[in-house]
Amino acid sequence: MIGIVDYGRGNLRSVEKALEKVGFEATIMASPAELSTVNGLILPGVGAFADAMQALEQGGWIEPLTQFARSGRPFLGICLGMQILFEIGEEHGEHTGLGLLTGRVVKFPPGRKVPHMGWNSLRLEQPSHLLEGIPNESYFYFVHSYYAEPGEKKDIVATSDYGVVFPAVVxxxxxxxxxxxxxxxxxxxxxxxxxxxxxxxEDETLSSHRS
Structure with missing residues (x-):
């Protein structure tokens, strides 16, 4: 079972429907207590970094999400949900993120229209099971005004280019x-x-064998 975190900042139903379309059971979770019932987690997000972190804090999500990540179970952040995985976000001042990945989230430099909205290609920087079967230069749909600058270059799995080369998958x-x-x-x-x-x-199967 894949959990989708409901903290009021994401397109939850569209993610759930997409997972169902490719044959995976998903559940939208309104409470951190439900994290113990899932084997994988998706953290979606739309909006501002500070607002998202405030919503997570008010909902009691921050420590449970950190513990989930430390458990070794698969964890995927999408759009703003990816950005708040990092330590610091610079949107409307400096704000603390979840700190699951090192680095900060910064605004696109002047010269390009923001938000960056539309289809851009990915350059695959290193092999990843998340990107298996994805050809280099495949197109994906973006909507964002800020981008991540990871503290560790090895955490960059794929990049895209919008006047500046930025991490598209980490x-x-x-x-x-x-x-x-x-x-x-x-x-x-x-x-x-x-x-x-x-x-x-696969992780669920390995966990059952370990237990």
Whole structure:
């Protein structure tokens, strides 16, 4: 089972429907107590960094999400949900993120229209099970005004270019993020959700063998 975090800042139903379309059971979770019932987690997000963190704090999500990430279970942030995986966001001042990945989230430099909205291609920087079956230069749908600057270059899995080359997919151990919206990036976005679902199922099988 894949959980989708409901903290009032994401397109929850579209993510749920996309997962169902590729054959994976998902549930929208309104309470941190439900985290113990899922084997994989998606943190969506639309809006501002500070507002998202405030909503997570008010909902009692921050420590449970950190514990989930430390458990080794697959964890995927989407769009703003990817950005708040990092330590610091610079939108409307400096704000603390979840700190699951090192680095900060910064605004696009002057010279390009923001938000960056539309289809952009990905350059695959390193192999990843999340991107299995995805050809280099495949197109995905983006909507964002800020981008991540990871503290560790090895966490950058794929990049895109919008006047500046920025991370489009990041990952470390079991924690991953996609700056684009896979649920709106058919067919390659659905392939990424398929890969994530398979990863969750494989992790569930390994966990049952370990227990």
């Amino acid at each position: 990952g470390k151990d079991n924690v991953w993020g996609a700056q684009f919206h896979p649920e709106k990036s058919s067919p390659w976005g659905l392939q990424i959700l398929t890969n994530f679902g398979k990863w969750v199922n």
